[in-house]
Amino acid sequence: MATTSTMTTTTTTTPNALLRGGPVHLADEARTRHVDERQSHLKLSMGNCYEHFRATQETVSQHGAVLRVFDWEGRTYVAE
Numbered sequence: 001m002a003t004t005s006t007m008t009t010t011t012t013t014t015p016n017a018l019l020r021g022g023p024v025h026l027a028d029e030a031r032t033r034h035v036d037e038r039q040s041h042l043k044l045s046m047g048n049c050y051e052h053f054r055a056t057q058e059t060v061s062q063h064g065a066v067l068r069v070f071d072w073e074g075r076t077y078v079a080e
Contacts, residue, residue, distance in 0.1 A: 022072030
């Protein structure tokens, strides 16, 4: 079973994930974050919508850290 998380802020924990694709207004510093190792899906609250990212098998090295890559898969809107 996939673990889903809604994240609204980044933490001070060492980043282990890179968000790839999706909204252009998502700042570069917001694209690296810490996620639980068991997570396969991220759901980010972005105002009136959620941005959805899915874990891949790919990793990248950035500033000496190995980051798991999450690809953008779509957007859903909050119901009013």
